[in-house]
């Protein structure tokens with residue numbers, strides 16, 4: 001069943017997946033009004049995004065809202081390209097401002113992420129990203145029956161998740177990811193604050209969600225919170 005979902009890229013609830021990889025995040029298209037993207041992958045994700053939109057009878061021009069889970073390069077890569085071709089409003093948390101601006105100073109073990117990010121940014125000619133509107137804890141967007149911002153600092157200080165209580169869906173970015181039903185523990189090389197990230201994972205597990213739509217790795221389509229709490 002899951003294979004069929006992936007082939008069709010149709011996750012239900014008018015949500016379509018542009019499948020990413022370890023180094024480019026998934027893009028989620030929420031085909032509602034406004035037409036919304038959750039994250040934008042890498043710059044080279046744009047082609048697949050355009051193809052998926054086209055299959056749904058839409059174009060890049062139709063995109064009206066871009067919600068960023070955080071400012072890492074693999075989640076914001078196509079945003080400037082989408083904004084060039086549309087009037088989309090880009091949103092993210094203010095605490096990730098330096099990531100969006102490409103001015104972030106990485107430190108400690110996180111310096112490896114910084115180096116990789118900077119090299120990729122140069123190769124891919126990534127420019128600073130202008131955020132039209134900063135988002136905040138508990139702010140709710142009028143899609144998916146009310147899509148709420150959950151601030152989950154740790155992976156980055158401005159990491160957020162987007163939660164639809166009505167449909168039991170959590171878009172978790174890199175704040176909560178799993179493999180084989182087990183939560184992937186925060187890694188010092190990728191986290192700005194691993195202890196804070198652990199706390200954010202616990203905060204998320206208090207929510208009631210069936211579907212886990214993360215930035216990378218496997219998705220969960222039923223009883224996600226219940227399954228993950230066991231470990």
Ligand SMILES: [Zn+2]
Nearest residue numbers: 025074174215
């Ligand atoms: Zn990522």
Ligand SMILES: [Zn+2]
Nearest residue numbers: 070072155174
């Ligand atoms: Zn990340």
